[in-house]
Amino acid sequence: MAARIEHLVTSGTFSLDGGTWDVDNNVWIVGDDREAVVIDAAHDADAIARAVGDRRLTAIVCTHAHNDHIDAAPELAASTGAPVLLHPDDLPLWKQTHPDRAPDAELADGQGISVAGIELTVLHTPGHAPGAVCLYAPALAALFSGDTLFAGGPGATGRSYSHFPTIVESIRDRLLTLPAETVVHTGHGDTTTVGAEAPHLQEWIDRGF
Template identity: 85%
Template sequence: MTAAPARIDHLVTSGTFSLDGGTWDVDTNVWIVGDDTEAIVIDAAHDARAIAAVLGGRTLRAIVCTHAHNDHIDAAPALAEATGAPVLLHPDDLPLWKQTHPDRTPDGELADGQVLTVAGIALTVLHTPGHAPGAVCLYAPELATVFTGDTLFQGGPGATGRSFSHFPTIVDSIRDRLLTLPPQTRVCTGHGDGTTVAAEAPHLQEWITRGH
Protein backbone atom coordinates (compact mmCIF):
# COMPACT_ATOMS: atom_id res chain seq x y z
CA MET A 1 0.00 0.00 0.00
CA THR A 2 1.30 3.45 -0.86
CA ALA A 3 1.02 6.22 1.68
CA ALA A 4 -1.79 8.71 1.21
CA PRO A 5 -0.54 11.93 -0.41
CA ALA A 6 -0.17 15.11 1.55
CA ARG A 7 -3.25 17.30 1.58
CA ILE A 8 -4.55 20.57 2.95
CA ASP A 9 -7.49 20.51 5.35
CA HIS A 10 -9.31 23.75 6.10
CA LEU A 11 -11.67 24.81 8.82
CA VAL A 12 -13.07 28.17 9.85
CA THR A 13 -13.31 29.03 13.54
CA SER A 14 -15.12 31.98 15.07
CA GLY A 15 -14.12 34.27 17.91
CA THR A 16 -12.89 37.80 18.52
CA PHE A 17 -9.91 39.94 17.60
CA SER A 18 -8.76 42.47 20.19
CA LEU A 19 -6.10 45.15 19.86
CA ASP A 20 -5.62 48.77 20.91
CA GLY A 21 -8.71 48.68 23.13
CA GLY A 22 -11.15 47.44 20.50
CA THR A 23 -12.73 44.03 19.99
CA TRP A 24 -14.31 42.67 16.82
CA ASP A 25 -16.02 39.41 15.89
CA VAL A 26 -13.98 37.44 13.34
CA ASP A 27 -13.95 34.19 11.42
CA THR A 28 -10.42 32.82 11.04
CA ASN A 29 -9.04 30.24 8.62
CA VAL A 30 -7.16 27.32 10.16
CA TRP A 31 -5.02 25.29 7.74
CA ILE A 32 -3.83 21.75 8.39
CA VAL A 33 -1.10 20.34 6.14
CA GLY A 34 -0.32 16.64 6.32
CA ASP A 35 -1.35 13.12 5.40
CA ASP A 36 -3.18 10.36 7.24
CA THR A 37 -0.50 10.00 9.91
CA GLU A 38 0.97 13.45 10.67
CA ALA A 39 0.20 17.11 10.21
CA ILE A 40 1.13 20.72 10.96
CA VAL A 41 -1.49 23.25 12.03
CA ILE A 42 -1.14 26.80 10.70
CA ASP A 43 -2.84 29.27 13.08
CA ALA A 44 -4.63 27.59 15.99
CA ALA A 45 -7.52 30.03 16.19
CA HIS A 46 -10.38 30.16 18.70
CA ASP A 47 -11.36 26.49 19.08
CA ALA A 48 -8.78 23.87 20.01
CA ARG A 49 -11.42 21.14 20.19
CA ALA A 50 -12.64 21.75 16.63
CA ILE A 51 -9.07 21.74 15.32
CA ALA A 52 -8.30 18.51 17.18
CA ALA A 53 -11.42 16.93 15.66
CA VAL A 54 -10.17 17.63 12.13
CA LEU A 55 -6.73 16.30 13.07
CA GLY A 56 -8.28 13.05 14.22
CA GLY A 57 -5.67 10.57 15.38
CA ARG A 58 -2.82 12.12 13.42
CA THR A 59 0.42 13.15 15.10
CA LEU A 60 0.63 16.93 15.26
CA ARG A 61 4.22 17.93 14.51
CA ALA A 62 3.91 21.67 15.12
CA ILE A 63 1.50 24.54 15.65
CA VAL A 64 2.79 27.33 13.42
CA CYS A 65 1.70 30.92 14.10
CA THR A 66 1.73 33.22 11.07
CA HIS A 67 1.68 36.10 13.57
CA ALA A 68 0.64 36.73 17.15
CA HIS A 69 -2.63 38.62 16.93
CA ASN A 70 -4.95 36.92 19.39
CA ASP A 71 -7.38 35.70 16.71
CA HIS A 72 -4.61 33.47 15.32
CA ILE A 73 -3.05 32.17 18.55
CA ASP A 74 -5.74 32.09 21.23
CA ALA A 75 -6.24 28.30 20.98
CA ALA A 76 -2.55 27.45 20.51
CA PRO A 77 -1.69 26.61 24.15
CA ALA A 78 -4.75 24.40 24.58
CA LEU A 79 -4.02 22.56 21.32
CA ALA A 80 -0.38 22.14 22.34
CA GLU A 81 -1.42 20.74 25.70
CA ALA A 82 -3.84 18.31 24.07
CA THR A 83 -1.38 17.07 21.43
CA GLY A 84 2.12 17.64 22.78
CA ALA A 85 3.01 19.66 19.68
CA PRO A 86 5.31 22.69 19.98
CA VAL A 87 4.05 26.20 19.28
CA LEU A 88 6.33 28.05 16.84
CA LEU A 89 6.41 31.84 16.43
CA HIS A 90 8.78 34.40 14.93
CA PRO A 91 10.49 36.14 17.89
CA ASP A 92 9.64 39.63 16.60
CA ASP A 93 6.01 38.92 17.53
CA LEU A 94 6.67 38.04 21.17
CA PRO A 95 5.32 41.42 22.43
CA LEU A 96 2.00 40.68 20.71
CA TRP A 97 1.98 37.08 21.93
CA LYS A 98 2.41 38.24 25.55
CA GLN A 99 -0.70 40.40 25.28
CA THR A 100 -2.74 37.21 24.88
CA HIS A 101 -0.62 34.63 26.72
CA PRO A 102 1.48 36.46 29.34
CA ASP A 103 2.27 33.28 31.28
CA ARG A 104 3.04 30.88 28.43
CA THR A 105 5.82 31.42 25.90
CA PRO A 106 6.05 29.70 22.50
CA ASP A 107 8.10 26.52 22.39
CA GLY A 108 10.28 27.44 19.44
CA GLU A 109 11.18 30.21 17.03
CA LEU A 110 10.50 30.61 13.34
CA ALA A 111 13.23 32.14 11.17
CA ASP A 112 13.29 33.33 7.58
CA GLY A 113 14.35 30.50 5.30
CA GLN A 114 13.65 27.80 7.88
CA VAL A 115 12.12 24.65 6.39
CA LEU A 116 9.46 22.63 8.19
CA THR A 117 8.74 19.16 6.85
CA VAL A 118 5.56 17.12 7.25
CA ALA A 119 4.24 14.18 5.24
CA GLY A 120 7.15 14.58 2.81
CA ILE A 121 6.19 18.20 2.12
CA ALA A 122 8.59 21.08 2.74
CA LEU A 123 7.18 24.38 3.99
CA THR A 124 9.61 27.29 3.79
CA VAL A 125 9.21 30.13 6.27
CA LEU A 126 9.12 33.57 4.63
CA HIS A 127 9.44 36.48 7.07
CA THR A 128 6.91 39.04 5.81
CA PRO A 129 6.63 41.87 8.35
CA GLY A 130 4.15 44.70 8.01
CA HIS A 131 0.85 43.47 9.41
CA ALA A 132 2.89 42.47 12.44
CA PRO A 133 6.67 42.59 13.03
CA GLY A 134 7.04 38.81 13.16
CA ALA A 135 4.52 37.91 10.49
CA VAL A 136 5.51 34.93 8.36
CA CYS A 137 4.13 33.07 5.36
CA LEU A 138 4.70 29.39 4.62
CA TYR A 139 5.45 28.34 1.05
CA ALA A 140 4.88 24.73 0.00
CA PRO A 141 6.11 24.40 -3.61
CA GLU A 142 5.05 20.75 -3.89
CA LEU A 143 1.49 21.87 -3.16
CA ALA A 144 1.85 25.07 -5.24
CA THR A 145 0.49 26.90 -2.20
CA VAL A 146 1.53 29.72 0.09
CA PHE A 147 -0.15 30.28 3.46
CA THR A 148 -0.13 34.03 4.00
CA GLY A 149 -1.87 34.61 7.32
CA ASP A 150 -2.92 38.27 7.33
CA THR A 151 -0.12 39.49 5.05
CA LEU A 152 -1.92 39.04 1.72
CA PHE A 153 -5.65 38.63 1.12
CA GLN A 154 -7.86 38.37 -1.90
CA GLY A 155 -7.85 42.02 -2.95
CA GLY A 156 -4.77 43.31 -1.20
CA PRO A 157 -2.53 43.60 1.85
CA GLY A 158 -3.56 42.91 5.40
CA ALA A 159 -4.52 45.81 7.66
CA THR A 160 -1.80 48.14 8.91
CA GLY A 161 -3.77 50.74 10.84
CA ARG A 162 -3.06 49.45 14.35
CA SER A 163 -0.13 48.97 16.72
CA PHE A 164 2.93 47.05 15.54
CA SER A 165 1.97 47.45 11.85
CA HIS A 166 3.45 49.47 8.98
CA PHE A 167 2.04 49.87 5.46
CA PRO A 168 5.27 50.44 3.44
CA THR A 169 6.77 47.36 5.13
CA ILE A 170 3.86 45.07 4.22
CA VAL A 171 3.98 46.28 0.61
CA ASP A 172 7.71 45.51 0.48
CA SER A 173 7.07 42.06 1.96
CA ILE A 174 4.36 41.23 -0.55
CA ARG A 175 6.29 42.57 -3.53
CA ASP A 176 9.62 40.94 -2.64
CA ARG A 177 8.57 37.68 -0.99
CA LEU A 178 5.12 36.72 -2.34
CA LEU A 179 4.61 38.21 -5.80
CA THR A 180 7.92 36.63 -6.84
CA LEU A 181 6.43 33.14 -6.35
CA PRO A 182 5.13 31.27 -9.43
CA PRO A 183 1.95 32.95 -10.74
CA GLN A 184 -0.17 29.82 -10.33
CA THR A 185 0.65 29.62 -6.60
CA ARG A 186 -2.53 29.33 -4.54
CA VAL A 187 -2.78 31.84 -1.69
CA CYS A 188 -4.41 30.44 1.47
CA THR A 189 -5.28 33.45 3.62
CA GLY A 190 -5.95 34.04 7.31
CA HIS A 191 -9.50 35.23 6.73
CA GLY A 192 -11.95 35.00 3.85
CA ASP A 193 -11.51 33.43 0.45
CA GLY A 194 -8.22 32.47 -1.11
CA THR A 195 -6.65 33.80 -4.27
CA THR A 196 -3.56 33.27 -6.43
CA VAL A 197 -0.32 35.16 -6.95
CA ALA A 198 -1.37 35.83 -10.56
CA ALA A 199 -4.65 37.39 -9.44
CA GLU A 200 -3.01 39.78 -6.97
CA ALA A 201 0.25 40.73 -8.70
CA PRO A 202 -1.27 43.22 -11.21
CA HIS A 203 -2.73 45.32 -8.37
CA LEU A 204 0.45 46.19 -6.49
CA GLN A 205 0.59 49.78 -7.72
CA GLU A 206 -3.10 50.29 -6.84
CA TRP A 207 -2.42 49.21 -3.25
CA ILE A 208 0.53 51.56 -2.97
CA THR A 209 -1.58 54.46 -4.26
CA ARG A 210 -4.48 53.54 -2.01
CA GLY A 211 -2.20 53.32 1.02
CA HIS A 212 -0.94 56.87 0.78
Protein backbone atom coordinates (compact mmCIF):
# COMPACT_ATOMS: atom_id res chain seq x y z
CA MET A 1 0.00 0.00 0.00
CA ALA A 2 1.61 3.21 -1.19
CA ALA A 3 1.55 6.38 0.85
CA ARG A 4 -0.83 9.02 -0.42
CA ILE A 5 -1.93 12.57 0.35
CA GLU A 6 -5.51 13.37 1.32
CA HIS A 7 -7.00 16.84 1.65
CA LEU A 8 -9.73 18.22 3.88
CA VAL A 9 -10.93 21.83 4.15
CA THR A 10 -12.28 23.00 7.50
CA SER A 11 -13.70 26.41 8.40
CA GLY A 12 -13.47 28.57 11.49
CA THR A 13 -11.78 31.75 12.67
CA PHE A 14 -8.27 33.11 13.05
CA SER A 15 -7.65 35.47 15.96
CA LEU A 16 -4.55 37.50 16.79
CA ASP A 17 -3.71 40.99 18.04
CA GLY A 18 -7.33 41.70 18.95
CA GLY A 19 -8.82 40.87 15.54
CA THR A 20 -10.79 37.85 14.34
CA TRP A 21 -11.32 36.73 10.75
CA ASP A 22 -13.23 33.88 9.09
CA VAL A 23 -10.88 31.41 7.43
CA ASP A 24 -10.86 28.14 5.51
CA ASN A 25 -7.92 25.88 6.36
CA ASN A 26 -6.31 23.03 4.49
CA VAL A 27 -5.84 19.91 6.57
CA TRP A 28 -3.45 17.37 5.05
CA ILE A 29 -3.45 13.66 5.84
CA VAL A 30 -0.44 11.61 4.74
CA GLY A 31 -0.50 7.84 5.04
CA ASP A 32 -1.81 4.58 3.66
CA ASP A 33 -4.68 2.27 4.60
CA ARG A 34 -3.12 1.41 7.95
CA GLU A 35 -1.58 4.56 9.41
CA ALA A 36 -1.46 8.29 8.87
CA VAL A 37 -0.28 11.64 10.17
CA VAL A 38 -2.37 14.81 10.22
CA ILE A 39 -0.74 18.10 9.31
CA ASP A 40 -2.54 21.02 11.00
CA ALA A 41 -5.62 19.94 12.94
CA ALA A 42 -7.80 22.93 12.13
CA HIS A 43 -11.25 23.75 13.51
CA ASP A 44 -13.11 20.42 13.33
CA ALA A 45 -11.67 17.43 15.19
CA ASP A 46 -14.67 15.23 14.33
CA ALA A 47 -14.35 15.85 10.59
CA ILE A 48 -10.63 15.13 10.70
CA ALA A 49 -11.19 11.95 12.72
CA ARG A 50 -13.77 10.79 10.18
CA ALA A 51 -11.29 11.38 7.36
CA VAL A 52 -8.65 9.36 9.19
CA GLY A 53 -11.16 6.59 9.80
CA ASP A 54 -9.93 3.42 11.45
CA ARG A 55 -6.30 4.03 10.59
CA ARG A 56 -3.73 4.47 13.35
CA LEU A 57 -2.95 8.17 13.70
CA THR A 58 0.73 8.36 14.57
CA ALA A 59 1.15 12.14 14.91
CA ILE A 60 -0.63 15.48 14.73
CA VAL A 61 1.98 17.82 13.28
CA CYS A 62 1.54 21.59 13.70
CA THR A 63 3.23 23.73 11.06
CA HIS A 64 2.88 26.65 13.49
CA ALA A 65 0.73 27.69 16.43
CA HIS A 66 -1.70 30.26 15.11
CA ASN A 67 -5.04 29.27 16.57
CA ASP A 68 -6.63 28.31 13.25
CA HIS A 69 -4.00 25.60 12.73
CA ILE A 70 -4.08 24.10 16.24
CA ASP A 71 -7.53 24.70 17.70
CA ALA A 72 -8.70 21.10 17.10
CA ALA A 73 -5.38 19.42 17.95
CA PRO A 74 -6.02 18.57 21.64
CA GLU A 75 -9.46 17.12 20.93
CA LEU A 76 -8.12 15.04 18.03
CA ALA A 77 -5.26 13.84 20.22
CA ALA A 78 -7.66 12.85 22.98
CA SER A 79 -9.84 10.82 20.63
CA THR A 80 -7.00 9.07 18.77
CA GLY A 81 -4.09 8.88 21.21
CA ALA A 82 -1.80 10.59 18.71
CA PRO A 83 0.83 13.01 20.02
CA VAL A 84 0.75 16.69 19.11
CA LEU A 85 4.09 17.91 17.73
CA LEU A 86 5.14 21.58 17.66
CA HIS A 87 8.38 23.50 17.29
CA PRO A 88 9.24 24.97 20.73
CA ASP A 89 9.71 28.50 19.37
CA ASP A 90 5.94 28.65 18.87
CA LEU A 91 5.01 27.82 22.45
CA PRO A 92 4.05 31.45 23.26
CA LEU A 93 1.50 31.36 20.45
CA TRP A 94 0.29 27.89 21.43
CA LYS A 95 -0.38 29.05 24.99
CA GLN A 96 -2.68 31.81 23.74
CA THR A 97 -5.05 29.10 22.48
CA HIS A 98 -4.32 26.20 24.82
CA PRO A 99 -2.94 27.59 28.10
CA ASP A 100 -3.64 24.40 30.03
CA ARG A 101 -2.53 21.77 27.54
CA ALA A 102 1.05 21.60 26.25
CA PRO A 103 2.12 19.87 23.03
CA ASP A 104 3.33 16.31 23.55
CA ALA A 105 6.70 16.59 21.81
CA GLU A 106 8.92 19.08 20.05
CA LEU A 107 9.72 19.38 16.37
CA ALA A 108 13.33 20.08 15.38
CA ASP A 109 14.91 21.13 12.12
CA GLY A 110 16.02 18.07 10.18
CA GLN A 111 13.84 15.68 12.18
CA GLY A 112 12.28 12.81 10.26
CA ILE A 113 8.69 11.71 10.77
CA SER A 114 8.05 8.26 9.33
CA VAL A 115 4.65 7.14 8.11
CA ALA A 116 3.47 4.51 5.64
CA GLY A 117 7.00 3.71 4.50
CA ILE A 118 8.02 7.29 3.69
CA GLU A 119 9.63 10.10 5.64
CA LEU A 120 8.60 13.70 6.18
CA THR A 121 11.58 15.94 6.93
CA VAL A 122 11.00 18.93 9.20
CA LEU A 123 12.32 22.23 7.83
CA HIS A 124 12.33 25.09 10.34
CA THR A 125 11.11 28.11 8.34
CA PRO A 126 10.53 31.02 10.73
CA GLY A 127 9.05 34.32 9.62
CA HIS A 128 5.28 33.87 9.62
CA ALA A 129 5.76 32.59 13.15
CA PRO A 130 8.97 31.92 15.12
CA GLY A 131 8.47 28.17 15.19
CA ALA A 132 6.96 27.74 11.74
CA VAL A 133 7.99 24.55 9.98
CA CYS A 134 7.41 22.95 6.61
CA LEU A 135 7.41 19.21 5.94
CA TYR A 136 9.20 17.84 2.89
CA ALA A 137 8.28 14.41 1.53
CA PRO A 138 10.62 13.67 -1.39
CA ALA A 139 9.01 10.28 -2.01
CA LEU A 140 5.76 12.12 -2.79
CA ALA A 141 7.45 15.13 -4.45
CA ALA A 142 5.52 17.17 -1.89
CA LEU A 143 6.10 20.05 0.49
CA PHE A 144 3.58 20.94 3.19
CA SER A 145 4.23 24.63 3.69
CA GLY A 146 1.76 25.71 6.34
CA ASP A 147 1.54 29.48 6.07
CA THR A 148 5.16 30.01 5.03
CA LEU A 149 4.63 29.84 1.26
CA PHE A 150 1.44 30.19 -0.77
CA ALA A 151 0.52 30.24 -4.43
CA GLY A 152 1.63 33.79 -5.22
CA GLY A 153 3.87 34.67 -2.33
CA PRO A 154 4.98 34.40 1.28
CA GLY A 155 2.71 34.12 4.27
CA ALA A 156 1.61 37.28 6.07
CA THR A 157 4.10 39.05 8.33
CA GLY A 158 2.10 42.05 9.50
CA ARG A 159 1.15 40.76 12.95
CA SER A 160 2.84 39.83 16.22
CA TYR A 161 5.59 37.21 16.18
CA SER A 162 6.17 37.61 12.42
CA HIS A 163 9.05 39.15 10.45
CA PHE A 164 9.22 39.73 6.70
CA PRO A 165 13.01 39.51 6.12
CA THR A 166 13.05 36.24 8.06
CA ILE A 167 10.29 34.60 6.03
CA VAL A 168 11.98 35.62 2.78
CA GLU A 169 15.24 34.10 4.01
CA SER A 170 13.44 30.91 5.01
CA ILE A 171 11.76 30.57 1.63
CA ARG A 172 14.91 31.40 -0.31
CA ASP A 173 17.27 29.14 1.61
CA ARG A 174 15.05 26.24 2.64
CA LEU A 175 12.22 25.94 0.10
CA LEU A 176 13.27 27.34 -3.26
CA THR A 177 16.31 25.04 -3.19
CA LEU A 178 14.00 22.01 -3.47
CA PRO A 179 13.33 20.41 -6.88
CA ALA A 180 11.21 22.63 -9.12
CA GLU A 181 8.58 19.92 -9.58
CA THR A 182 7.89 19.73 -5.84
CA VAL A 183 4.18 20.35 -5.23
CA VAL A 184 3.56 22.86 -2.45
CA HIS A 185 0.52 21.96 -0.33
CA THR A 186 -0.36 25.15 1.50
CA GLY A 187 -2.17 25.98 4.72
CA HIS A 188 -4.88 27.92 2.87
CA GLY A 189 -5.94 28.08 -0.74
CA ASP A 190 -4.54 26.40 -3.81
CA THR A 191 -1.46 24.27 -4.25
CA THR A 192 1.50 25.48 -6.29
CA THR A 193 5.00 24.25 -7.12
CA VAL A 194 8.48 25.34 -6.14
CA GLY A 195 9.20 26.00 -9.81
CA ALA A 196 6.20 28.30 -10.14
CA GLU A 197 7.16 30.39 -7.10
CA ALA A 198 10.95 30.55 -7.40
CA PRO A 199 11.14 33.17 -10.19
CA HIS A 200 9.20 35.67 -8.08
CA LEU A 201 11.55 35.89 -5.08
CA GLN A 202 13.02 39.27 -5.98
CA GLU A 203 9.57 40.59 -6.87
CA TRP A 204 8.32 39.65 -3.38
CA ILE A 205 11.29 41.42 -1.81
CA ASP A 206 10.71 44.56 -3.88
CA ARG A 207 7.01 44.60 -3.01
CA GLY A 208 7.70 44.02 0.67
CA PHE A 209 4.95 41.42 1.05
